[in-house]
Amino acid sequence: MSKLFMQVQENISLAEHTTLRLGGLARFFISVHSVEELREAISFAQKNEYPIYVLGGGSNVLFSDMGWNGVVIQMSLLGRSYDEDSRGDAQVVACAGEIWDQLVEETVGQGLWGLENLSRIPGTVGAAPVQNIGAYGVEVKDVIDWVEVLDTTTNRLHVLSVTECAFGYRDSIFKHKEGSAYIVLRVAFRLSTHPSRRLEYKDLYEYFGTRTDVSVKEVREAINKIRDNKFPSLAKVGTAGSFFKNPTVRKSVHKELESWLDAPVPCYIVDTDHVKIPLAWILERLGWKGKRLGAMGCWENQPLVIVHYGGGTAGELILFARTIMKEVQEKTSIKIVPEVNIVTN
Ligand code: EPU
Helix, strand or coil, X not given: CCCCCCCXXXXXXXXXXXXXXXXXXXXXXXXXXXXXXHHHHHHHHHHHCCCEEEECCCCCEEECCCCEEEEEEEECCCCEEEEECCCCEEEEEEECCCEHHHHHHHHHHCCCXXXXXXXXXXXXXCHHHHHCCEECCEEHHHCEEEEEEEECCCCEEEEEEHHHHCCECCECHHHCHHHCCEEEEEEEEEEECCCCCXXXXXXXXXXXXXXXXXXXXXXXXXXXXXXXXHCCCCCCCEEEEECECCCEEEHHHHHHHHHHHCCCCCXXXXXXXXXXXXXXXXXXXXXXXXCEECCEEECCCCCCEEEECCCCCHHHHHHHHHHHHHHHHHHXXXXXXXXXXXXXX
């Protein structure tokens, strides 16, 4: 009989493993530190026909109060490697369990450009491609070289190209049926010592003005300050960052909204027919900014961020979110969808 490496814990509170601090119990909870342990955890689940949920830092997930009647696998695979060529280009490979912002801090510390705009995003490296994390004009897909995955149906490793990952706005193959059997093991990033400043996003432009000599460390510092002002501290309240996606709408819908409100509505061009509207702007106009109902509220500096002040339930949060979704649809005819992964089984 093969040696069992992994440790199976039972009835573990998912609230303690998610930044929203909500959700019931995981029937089984296995933290895996190597591919061998991961394979064992998968085989344990498959033999017993338990569904698997792969958890990173728990910063973008809401489990229901019923928890997860199956196996939660917490990815704790660690390791980072650097390969820099004589032209100053570097390939950085990081394992899925690495803390995202520690990787950003380290690459910035080494003078490498590429990840700086994604500073301070909570979560792990493994979650970054799944969610195609993005901030301040950059999405992680812009700097990914490849993603190594384990296919849980065949038990084989694959290296996926950026095209194969089918990245979209907070979206990737991993969130769809075709990629649901894949578990991210390692991610390779293309970084460089040559500056590639991305300072066009409003907040950064306002911070640096027309300066053209900004260093990679200064970009990180700026983003840390901007985020400190906008986002609540994870140490103080429960949150998963933006709770909804910014809606993409037809240009005609945007025009209707402007004439209905008799005011210019901010938007970003998506393609010739569509624009993306910052939902935070709509929520502020609808009076949600800083609004609290029981244990849940919309953050005072960024209404797209839903906050759990403590003592609430996942059910209450879902009700709160539904109330917002309903009001936005009624008042603007725009259908909004959660950005946070809501997990039930
Ligand atoms: N706005 C308001 N009122 C506010 C805040 C914002 O009207 O209180 C309007 C302003 O017009 C502002 C615009 O909304 O210019 C955009 O706001 P912000 O720059 O804060 O960004 P966001 O669109 O609300 C997105 C991402 C964030 C990311 C920021 C910064 C999504 C769902 N969210 O938010 O990502 O940090 O841009 O790039 O795309 C996350 O995914 O969890 C997340 C936090």
